[in-house]
Amino acid sequence: MMVESASETTRTTPSNQNGVSSLSSHSDGGGGREGGSNGDTNGEISPVDLLHLQQQQALQAARQFLLQQASGLNSPSSNEVKQSPVQVPVSMAMLTPQMISPQQMQQILSPAQLQALLQQQQAIMLQQEYYKKQQEQLHLQLLTQQQQQQAGKQAAKEQIGNKQLAFQQQLIQMQQLQQQHILNLQRQGLVSLQPTNPMQSLQQAMCPGDLQQLWKEVSGVQSAEEALKQQQQQTGEGLDLSTNSTSSSFPKANTHSTLHSLHNGQSNHTPKRDRYRDSHEEHAGSHPLYGHGECKWPGCEALCDDMGQFIKHLNNEHALDDRSTAQCRVQMQVVQQLEIQLSKESERLQAMMTHLHMRPSEPKPFNQPLNLASSGSLLKRESEAYPEGLPHPPTSAAAPITPVRQGPSVISSSSLHSHSHSHSHSHSHSHPHGVGPIRRRIADKFCTPIASELAQNCEFYKNADVRPPFTYASLIRHAILEAPDMQLTLNEIYNWFTRMFAYFRRNTATWKNAVRHNLSLHKCFVRVENVKGAVWTVDEVEYQKRRPPKMTGSPTLVKNMISGLGFGSLNASYQAALAESSLTLLNSQGLVNPSSAASLNMLHGMGHNDVSSTVEQVNSNGSCSPTLSPQQYGHQVHVKEEPTEVEEDRRSVSLMATITHGNMALPSDRDDRDLEDELPTDELE
């Protein structure tokens, strides 16, 4: 029967996550918009080969790096990350804002940039070596101190212990610094190849609030240690262990670091050079987090003589706590970014080679990363619908395209999220039922890819009673396109709403009325008489006709949004936007089936020549009138007559949106159909 607000989720809604408050900081950076940097490679063979080689090198390096990073995620406790008490907000903070820009930035790495990235990775390796050497020195110092201790007996025990503590904390700080530095370099490599300050580029890539939150979690230990170290420096040698354990204002982290240090100290009697002799033991009892005699936990590198000691260390030092959880998240992010970059670069390579009529050396082994396989149903279907027979239309089309008028899809949903929430929140008072109007303009203005946004924040909307920042029309369209046959009955649309959004599990009469109203009002929704009854489909052409071209590619808007997101380099950002648009076009065009090429052309003929609308049109479905079989057309009852209307959400689906489904901080993202069983709402039709 009715979907009578079955589960009135009364959980506290993190409605106002104080994220980025204003997108519209009117700081006109005034940077010149430069065209896409990736020029055509229609030169001779040698540059082409060079490109190819560079791409291959980049892929190889990324692959290796990815493997290293991914192996670090196989921690036994990794599955328990979701137990974080602030699961939804934290995951949101992780997923949404700071993920967008670097990932989309990385799409535009030119071959030269790729090479620079390679060099940076080599630099990372060198710096890792440097850190390791420094750590070794520290270990050696500790070792000599221990020997001195034993020689000097217990007279100066406390004092030496303090020295040891200082060294140990120095060591830990070094490790933390190393981890942080590596992360920074990675992000820097993904975001910008300019040799700027790592933290600066990191901040460019992430929203300040989230950056702060993330690093607050991750570097909690470090900050504690820094405080401790400062304390030590101030008090000289007068800090004893008791003081250490009692005076710290970071009890948890401090306890951890102390244990950590002590543990390191205990295992110090095996110098690093000796550890390499025992490398054969590591293979006896292999553990993904154990290698070369040390703990591979990010930022740890504690020395463990054997597997048993390592297991002990793992259980003691890396148990399920906030710190481990935070580190896990960071590692997850690293892996995600690398995976995304890998897939992007693979695709780019494929496109380049196809464009140059070269045969791929390998049949796209990394074209579909693992996480992509477990993505949302819509995108999964789209990826499954990848036309193998087609000569990969993106390749020839994407490279020459200079999407000058492209709306900044690169900005997309990142900062929109919290903004929209606060927005709808601020207006909910005017509606007695708490059903504030969906702030359509938000999604419209900022070119939110609804698929991306939904894919990213799927779990959030499912659980939090937060109004999604999309119009009813876009939501309905998304629901319909997500359906297996791209058609839904009204009741199924209802169910999709209640399934996907906790917000729509109450005030059913209101929003259902709105859904029906939208279905009837908008010409893009076509009612089709089916065997079982009436179903609703989406007419993509009509849907695309609804958008006004006025906003597309507004330079001031682009600049505002870029500056509002805190991008440091406007040129780089804009190039990223340009390349993003072309790349998303590339990505989504790969999903085009032959029949949709006509609609594509038709759209161009209709004057919708901006890339974004084309991309959305293509990616959302692939055919103009989705899945209308001839007899369905024959039974079509009613075609509404509606003047052209405007609708938001015609952007591209970025692959990264699907990547985030692999986020393990979130519950496994099953198919939507599976979720229907969970909800006590009506599926009884």
Added chain:
DNA sequence: TTTAGACTAAACAACG
């Protein structure tokens, strides 16, 4: 200030 889009509310009709 005007205008257009989106939302809410409601009336109404058709249908099972």
Added chain:
DNA sequence: ACGTTGTTTAGTCTAA
């Protein structure tokens, strides 16, 4: 008679 589905109109709010 009742609930669902679908259409239509009116009013309000917001942003351009």
